[in-house]
Amino acid sequence: MTTITSFNLKPGRMLARNYRVEGLLGAGWQGEVYLFTEAMTGVRRAAKMFFPHRNENDCAVRFYARKLEKLRHCALVIQYVHTEVVRLSGHEVTVLISEYAEGTLLSKFIEQQPGKRMPVFEALSLLRTLAFGLAEVHACREYHGDLHVGNILVGRRGIHWDVRVVDVYDHGRPSLANIRNDVCDLIRCFYDMLGGARVYAKLPVEVRSICCGLKRSLIEKRFPSAAELCHHLDTFEWSAPKPRGRSGRRAGG
Numbered sequence: 001m002t003t004i005t006s007f008n009l010k011p012g013r014m015l016a017r018n019y020r021v022e023g024l025l026g027a028g029w030q031g032e033v034y035l036f037t038e039a040m041t042g043v044r045r046a047a048k049m050f051f052p053h054r055n056e057n058d059c060a061v062r063f064y065a066r067k068l069e070k071l072r073h074c075a076l077v078i079q080y081v082h083t084e085v086v087r088l089s090g091h092e093v094t095v096l097i098s099e100y101a102e103g104t105l106l107s108k109f110i111e112q113q114p115g116k117r118m119p120v121f122e123a124l125s126l127l128r129t130l131a132f133g134l135a136e137v138h139a140c141r142e143y144h145g146d147l148h149v150g151n152i153l154v155g156r157r158g159i160h161w162d163v164r165v166v167d168v169y170d171h172g173r174p175s176l177a178n179i180r181n182d183v184c185d186l187i188r189c190f191y192d193m194l195g196g197a198r199v200y201a202k203l204p205v206e207v208r209s210i211c212c213g214l215k216r217s218l219i220e221k222r223f224p225s226a227a228e229l230c231h232h233l234d235t236f237e238w239s240a241p242k243p244r245g246r247s248g249r250r251a252g253g
Helices: 055-068 106-111 122-137 177-191 205-214 217-223 225-233
Strands: 019-027 031-038 045-048 079-087 091-099 152-157 160-165
Touching: 019 045, 031 079, 031 225, 045 055, 055 091, 091 106, 091 177, 122 160, 122 177, 122 225, 152 225, 177 217, 177 225, 205 217, 205 225
Parallel strands: none
Antiparallel strands: 019 031, 031 045, 045 091, 079 091, 152 160
8 A cells, every 4th residue: 555645635625524624724744734615514624534554543532632631721822623544545643623823923924024024122022922822832741842933823913913822832741841952943043033143243142132042041031931930021121222422323323
């Protein structure tokens, strides 16, 4: 029996007698994610379809479903609905159905910004929202496992952010190391929001003190948890601006 590396589902196809395929949302090592519409209700759902060779004995889908269920009260996490089994190309394929969260991948959002980087205060605001959501996950004694700008969905709502993570990963039992890795990954996301290495030296000292030069040991010491990062973002003080001379230029400039 051949190994499936893509389901190649076309829009309009019906699966499990209740789901109409609308299109491909993304693909990864474990499988592909499609947008489905429930035929009976018209409700849109995200459907993660696992490649059978990446989901032996349904181990991967069980891990994923149980973790989403455990984190169902966390605002950062997409809500699990149920699972279906369909037959494709002679294979039994397990499909994990979840809510469809609208938004733009953070990687694409950054690309759309002037200079391909976010303004400092906007990035700080988004970091605060992400850190709060991650703190909720950690309070449940869980972790994300692979946080990066390619698996965070963002959307603006007034002055607020709506954010979701689109995947969770299995690196074994929850541990302090896994939780601290999440915080380091989040700081890396913040660094990428601001334009990365090409502008880092020009960023305000308050921002660089958060990024810690991406040195893991410094990040772990300064922000041992997402909650500590939230506290810092809520309480740090900005340095006073340099006084301006009569010409309007900054003194010493």
